[in-house]
Each structure stands twice: as C-alpha cells, then as structure tokens.
Amino acid sequence: MRLPGRLAAAIEVLADVEQRRRPVSEALKAWGLDNRFAGAGDRAAIGNLVYDALRRRASHAFAMGSDSPRALVLAVALRDWGETRESLVEAFAGDRHAPEPPSEAEIAAAATDLAAAPPAIRADVPEWLAPSLERAFGPDWVEEGQGMAGRPSLDLRANALKASPEKVVKSLARFSPQPTFIAPFGITMPAGPRDARTPNVTTDEGYQKGWFEVQDQGSQVVAALAGAREGEQVLDLCAGAGGKTLALAATMGNRGQIFAYDSDRARLAPIYERLKRNGVRNAQVRAPQPGALDDLVGKMDRVVVDAPCTGTGTWRRRPDTKWKLTPELLAQRQAEQAALLAEAQAYLRPGGVLAYITCSILPEENDDRVAAFRAAHPGFETLDIAQAWRSALITDLPDGLATPAGGLCLTPRRTGTDGFYCHLLRKAG
Ligand SMILES: C[S@@+](CC[C@H](N)C(=O)[O-])C[C@H]1O[C@@H](n2cnc3c(N)ncnc32)[C@H](O)[C@@H]1O
Numbered sequence: 001m002r003l004p005g006r007l008a009a010a011i012e013v014l015a016d017v018e019q020r021r022r023p024v025s026e027a028l029k030a031w032g033l034d035n036r037f038a039g040a041g042d043r044a045a046i047g048n049l050v051y052d053a054l055r056r057r058a059s060h061a062f063a064m065g066s067d068s069p070r071a072l073v074l075a076v077a078l079r080d081w082g083e084t085r086e087s088l089v090e091a092f093a094g095d096r097h098a099p100e101p102p103s104e105a106e107i108a109a110a111a112t113d114l115a116a117a118p119p120a121i122r123a124d125v126p127e128w129l130a131p132s133l134e135r136a137f138g139p140d141w142v143e144e145g146q147g148m149a150g151r152p153s154l155d156l157r158a159n160a161l162k163a164s165p166e167k168v169v170k171s172l173a174r175f176s177p178q179p180t181f182i183a184p185f186g187i188t189m190p191a192g193p194r195d196a197r198t199p200n201v202t203t204d205e206g207y208q209k210g211w212f213e214v215q216d217q218g219s220q221v222v223a224a225l226a227g228a229r230e231g232e233q234v235l236d237l238c239a240g241a242g243g244k245t246l247a248l249a250a251t252m253g254n255r256g257q258i259f260a261y262d263s264d265r266a267r268l269a270p271i272y273e274r275l276k277r278n279g280v281r282n283a284q285v286r287a288p289q290p291g292a293l294d295d296l297v298g299k300m301d302r303v304v305v306d307a308p309c310t311g312t313g314t315w316r317r318r319p320d321t322k323w324k325l326t327p328e329l330l331a332q333r334q335a336e337q338a339a340l341l342a343e344a345q346a347y348l349r350p351g352g353v354l355a356y357i358t359c360s361i362l363p364e365e366n367d368d369r370v371a372a373f374r375a376a377h378p379g380f381e382t383l384d385i386a387q388a389w390r391s392a393l394i395t396d397l398p399d400g401l402a403t404p405a406g407g408l409c410l411t412p413r414r415t416g417t418d419g420f421y422c423h424l425l426r427k428a429g
Contacts, residue, residue: 147413218417313419351429
C-alpha cells in the first residue's frame with residue numbers, strides 16, 4: 001500500500017474506534033483481518049498513524065478546526081510526518097485507494113500556529129486535568145504534557161538470573177539496541193519516525209530462553225527502588241502478570257521468598273509461564289481466594305503495592321485512555337489505592353518497608369494518597385528517596401524528580417521513561 005491507502009485505512013480505523021467505542025488495538029486487529037492483503041509494514045504504518053492521531057488529538061483538532069478521523073489523520077501526515085502540499089498531491093495522484101485529496105483549506109489549517117491555543121490544547125491533555133498537572137509540574141506542565149504525547153521507546157530488562165545486558169544486546173544486534181541511561185539492566189530501542197516498525201523482540205531466541213523481558217525503563221527503576229534484598233520475605237500485592245515480580249526476583253538473586261498475589265485471576269494467569277521462562281525459583285503465586293494471605297500478616301520485610309491507577313504515565317503507549325479518563329474513574333482508583341495501602345501495611349513486620357508504586361503522574365493518586373495513609377497510620381515514616389536511589393541505582397538522584405511529600409516521579413520529559421511514581425514508607429519497629 002502507498003501512503004494514501006494507509007491514510008484511508010487509518011481514517012477507517014479511527015472512525016471504528018469512535019463509533020463502536022472499542023479499544024484501538026482491537027479496531028486495528030479487526031481491520032487487519034478484514035484486509036488480509038495488507039502486509040506487516042502496512043499494518044504497522046496504519047497503527048502509527050492512528051496512535052499518533054490520538055497522542056496529539058487536541059492540538060491536531062485545534063489546528064484543523066475539526067476532530068473528525070479525516071482531520072486527525074491528515075494532521076498527522078502534515079504536522080508530524082513531514083508531508084507537504086506537494087508531496088501529498090503527488091502521492092494522491094492516480095492512487096485508487098486514496099481518500100479525497102486534502103483541500104487547500106485543510107493544508108492551510110495544518111500549518112496553524114498553536115502559540116495562542118489554550119495551554120491544555122498545547123499540552124495535548126484533557127482540560128479538566130490541567131490543574132492537577134500544574135500542581136504536579138508547576139510552570140513546566142505544558143511541556144510535560146507534550147512529552148507524554150510522543151512515541152515511546154521499546155525497553156527491555158536483561159534478566160540477571162540468566163543473562164547480562166551485553167549478551168542481550170548481542171542477541172538483538174539487528175535492532176541496534178542501546179543501554180538505558182538509568183536502569184542498570186535496561187536496554188532500549190528508540191522509536192523510529194513515521195512508519196517505522198517496532199522490533200518484534202519476543203520471537204528472538206533470547207526471549208524464549210528468558211534472557212530478557214519487555215519492561216519500560218521507568219518500571220525497572222521503580223522495581224529497583226522497592227529495594228528488595230536477597231533473603232527477604234516480600235509480598236507483591238498487585239502482581240498482575242508479574243512484571244515487577246520478575247524484576248524483584250532478579251534483584252534478590254532467587255534468594256528469599258516473593259509472594260505474588262493479585263485479586264484478578266485472569267491478570268495473574270500469565271505469571272506462571274513468565275516465572276518459568278525467567279528461571280525464577282523464589283516466587284510463590286497466591287491465587288485470589290478468601291484468606292489467601294492470612295498467614296503473611298505481620299511477617300513481611302517488604303510489601304510492594306503496584307497499585308491500580310489511571311495509567312496517565314502510559315499515555316504514550318495507550319493514548320486512547322487519555323481521552324477516556326473521567327473524574328469518576330479517577331475517584332474510583334483513589335478509593336482502591338487507599339484500601340490497598342490500608343491492607344498492605346498489615347502484612348509488614350515492625351520495621352518493614354512498604355513500596356507504593358503507580359504508573360500515574362497525578363498527585364491525587366500519588367503524594368495525596370500517601371499523605372492520607374500517613375495521617376491514618378502515624379507509625380509510618382517516609383524513607384529518603386535520594387538515598388534509596390543511590391543504593392539501588394548507584395548514581396545520585398537527578399534534580400527535580402523528588403515530589404513534595406518525599407516520593408519520586410518519573411516522566412517521559414524528565415527521564416525518557418513512562419510516568420511512574422514511587423514512595424517508600426517504613427513501619428515503626
Ligand atoms: C498496575 S497493575 C499491576 C502490574 C504488575 N505489578 C506488573 O508489574 O506487571 C495493578 C493490579 O492491581 C490489581 N488489583 C486491583 N485491586 C486489587 C486488590 N484489592 N488486591 C490485589 N490486587 C488488586 C489489578 O488486578 C492489577 O493487576
């Protein structure tokens with residue numbers, strides 16, 4: 001397929017997402033099944049167009065004066081992909097899969113200067129979240145929003161139980177992987193421009209052998225900050241598919257014990273295969289059932305709460321969630337986080353450490369939740385995050401990452417990672 005056919009397909013997929021309110025990944029898959037002639041390169045390009053349209057949906061719509069699927073996709077071509085009036089006229093000529101060629105008005109609109117646009121439009125965030133973002137980032141909040149509207153890198157974590165980062169880099173040399181800046185076992189492949197394809201690393205033999213996992217560098221950093229040590233008893237209370245569990249096991253060198261629990265059996269399901277592939281021998285999965293964790297009360301050295309959250313830190317990867325988020329959903333997540341923190345503290349022994357993690361950048365889910373927890377549980381003190389950083393990551397904590405309440409907030413703009421929050425609390429001993 002040439003560019004116009006791909007633009008037409010992206011318009012179709014975006015319309016499907018809107019009309020049927022279905023997730024983007026589902027709509028893209030359905031389009032692929034209905035159009036089997038399209039190759040992997042076409043499907044990747046169409047996916048990039050759709051995701052880019054949603055990443056910068058507010059600013060594209062503002063420039064074009066419309067948020068129709070056609071306006072958004074043409075905006076991506078002209079504002080993000082470097083197409084011009086001339087290149088599009090040439091590409092559209094004689095392509096029978098082409099949508100109607102862009103009009104002069106559409107081409108002119110794409111060049112609109114956004115300097116006078118409202119800040120939430122320039123930040124490409126929902127307007128109702130502007131006050132929260134301003135509270136989190138001060139005068140930089142528009143740039144932080146823009147950072148979350150870019151394309152993410154593909155990050156891997158070398159599994160120290162089986163391989164060194166050098167071995168993984170060698171195995172994936174065809175994708176030109178590079179070491180990450182912060183995470184010591186991290187490897188990254190920056191996102192390419194336009195129709196660049198994301199490397200399919202999971203078909204690599206190194207992946208099948210458990211040498212590495214796909215894990216954003218930010219997720220690796222907060223897992224390291226959780227500070228699990230060899231020989232400890234650790235509860236991963238929201239283990240999900242086990243992303244953090246695997247990282248904790250590697251840090252612990254397979255010594256001690258991790259209890260991996262999640263209240264959702266379906267989310268937990270992939271963990272068994274992942275633990276096996278990664279060679280993890282010190283994790284015990286606790287399936288959700290009444291009393292599943294009763295025997296752990298008061299015994300844990302460390303409890304990791306990788307809490308359910310709005311996922312605002314992952315907007316680059318799932319930009320549709322940015323526009324679907326509502327104040328009601330945020331309030332629901334806050335209530336879940338409060339309940340989880342209250343539950344988690346009961347499993348700690350005196351002197352044990354609670355690591356509270358979210359992939360959100362909103363203070364309502366981060367510092368505010370910890371402040372409410374501490375008010376209700378005066379026996380907890382916040383651990384020095386700069387010291388935790390030094391001992392987990394060997395370097396000094398970069399400026400500007402600490403939050404007012406003593407947590408830490410990573411963002412695409414600050415650290416080139418997904419947005420993550422981490423706060424460490426010690427129970428009085
Ligand atoms: C952010 S995800 C965890 C991701 C996972 N730790 C990882 O690194 O791959 C949050 C998880 O919390 C789980 N969860 C929500 N409420 C819970 C509860 N009350 N108890 C335990 N798990 C819960 C969800 O099912 C979800 O899997």
